[in-house]
Amino acid sequence: xxxxTQPISMDSYEGQEVNITCxxxxxxxxxxxxxxxxxxxxxxxFIIQGYKTKVTNEVASLFIPADRxxxxxxxxxxxxxxxxxxxxxxxxxxxKLIFGQGTELSVKP
Amino acid sequence: SAVISQxxxxxxxxxxxxxxxxxxxxxxxxxxxxxxxxxxxSLTLIxxxxxxxxxxxxxxxxxxxxxISRPNLTFSTLTVSNMSPEDSSIYLCSADRINTEAFFGQxxxxxxx
Numbered sequence: 487x488x489x490x491t492q493p494i495s496m497d498s499y500e501g502q503e504v505n506i507t508c509x510x511x512x513x514x515x516x517x518x519x520x521x522x523x524x525x526x527x528x529x530x531x532f533i534i535q536g537y538k539t540k541v542t543n544e545v546a547s548l549f550i551p552a553d554r555x556x557x558x559x560x561x562x563x564x565x566x567x568x569x570x571x572x573x574x575x576x577x578x579x580x581x582k583l584i585f586g587q588g589t590e591l592s593v594k595p
Numbered sequence: 596s597a598v599i600s601q602x603x604x605x606x607x608x609x610x611x612x613x614x615x616x617x618x619x620x621x622x623x624x625x626x627x628x629x630x631x632x633x634x635x636x637s638l639t640l641i642x643x644x645x646x647x648x649x650x651x652x653x654x655x656x657x658x659x660x661x662x663i664s665r666p667n668l669t670f671s672t673l674t675v676s677n678m679s680p681e682d683s684s685i686y687l688c689s690a691d692r693i694n695t696e697a698f699f700g701q702x703x704x705x706x707x708x
Contacts, residue, residue, distance in 0.1 A: 520696060527701075527702070527704070528701055528702070529599075529687050529689070529699030529700050529701050529702050530638070530687075530699050531698075531699070532696040532697070532698060535696055573637070573638075582626070582628060582640065582643060583628070583638075583640070583689070583697055584640060585630075585637045585638040585639070585640075586637060587637050588637055
């Protein structure tokens with residue numbers, strides 16, 4: 487399973503767009519890129535998953551360049567409730583997830 | 596989407612004892628996994644719970660310490676055996692179905708004193 491690298495922490499203000507970039511240089515051909523969100527004292531929650539180009543859902547967008555060696559999670563107009571740890575994971579669809587350190591996002595008023 | 600119930604949600608245990616954590620999914624799933632998350636850290640995969648056969652453990656985790664059962668497609672247990680304070684952690688189970696993302700329980704917060 488490919489290793490991922492992402493910033494340890496990020497700060498933002500309410501209403502701003504937040505972009506968290508993840509590097510995964512050793513991504514395999516059949517790997518998907520998945521992002522999870524975790525609040526304190528809760529299990530991780532799925533945000534978005536993609537294979538290439540751009541994926542958008544009701545909470546986020548995921549941008550994946552052609553070489554797939556990185557990806558960017560975009561959170562539009564964050565609020566205080568988006569303060570959480572965000573994990574980027576790379577793997578096939580077998581469900582086995584190897585977590586990196588994650589990015590601790592702090593949204594300030 | 597499917598829901599995972601984990602029990603207990605938290606417990607305080609004496610060293611040398613064992614605790615069994617239960618994970619119940621409200622629908623059939625293909626894969627089930629157990630993770631550990633130490634305070635302030637990321638999640639570490641302990642093992643894959645295989646239905647009707649022995650679990651597949653990751654490096655650093657052994658069956659004698661973390662026996663796992665999965666008698667059917669919706670239920671699994673993780674036992675933390677002969678506990679020491681170093682086992683204090685949050686233990687989470689996750690499940691996955693074909694063509695869906697993995698989803699997690701709320702976790703079990705274990706404190707060993």
